[in-house]
Amino acid sequence: MPDEPEKKSDPPPEPTEEQKAEATLIARRQLLGKMSIAVGCAGGAALAVPLVGFIVAPLFGDQPREWREVGGVESVKIGETVNVVFVDASPLPWAGVTAKTAAWLRRIGENEFEAFSVNCAHLGCPVRWLPDARLFMCPCHGGVYYEDGSVAAGPPPHGLTKYPCRVKDGRVEIRTDPIPIG
Numbered sequence: 001m002p003d004e005p006e007k008k009s010d011p012p013p014e015p016t017e018e019q020k021a022e023a024t025l026i027a028r029r030q031l032l033g034k035m036s037i038a039v040g041c042a043g044g045a046a047l048a049v050p051l052v053g054f055i056v057a058p059l060f061g062d063q064p065r066e067w068r069e070v071g072g073v074e075s076v077k078i079g080e081t082v083n084v085v086f087v088d089a090s091p092l093p094w095a096g097v098t099a100k101t102a103a104w105l106r107r108i109g110e111n112e113f114e115a116f117s118v119n120c121a122h123l124g125c126p127v128r129w130l131p132d133a134r135l136f137m138c139p140c141h142g143g144v145y146y147e148d149g150s151v152a153a154g155p156p157p158h159g160l161t162k163y164p165c166r167v168k169d170g171r172v173e174i175r176t177d178p179i180p181i182g
């Protein structure tokens with residue numbers, strides 16, 4: 001079968017001046033849209049970077065150690081263990097009430113005290129003091145500690161972390177050291 005002669009298609013019509021003007025307008029709009037997005041992103045990044053730095057930076061700095069007063073010597077009887085609350089050494093600006101932390105304070109002599117972290121040495125759950133049993137109990141996995149903070153039973157790998165403690169001018173002070181967990 002003989003090949004049919006190739007049909008020549010007509011060249012596309014030249015765009016009119018109106019069409020050209022419309023195409024230019026659309027291209028301009030698209031460029032302006034992209035520029036607006038770019039400016040918005042740059043502005044957002046300019047605000048976000050310092051804000052994130054402000055929030056996160058205190059978490060990576062060295063934690064300062066401060067002595068915090070937790071009450072008068074005579075507020076605890078010899079042999080008694082009580083819960084005391086104090087403000088963290090480096091309260092974050094937005095921490096509010098969470099800047100407060102707690103410890104178990106035990107009076108062992110006229111001017112002698114011991115202070116224990118309330119956080120279990122296993123995974124950090126708060127331990128409770130049971131005065132009748134004279135034991136600290138952890139509700140999470142059954143960790144038990146003697147009154148001196150040493151491990152009595154359960155999974156804790158070591159005793160309760162102790163805070164340095166001192167008596168100054170009749171007041172008991174605790175140093176706010178970081179608490180290692182595990």
Ligand code: FES
Nearest residue numbers: 120122123138143
């Ligand atoms: S967190 Fe206390 S025993 Fe596991």
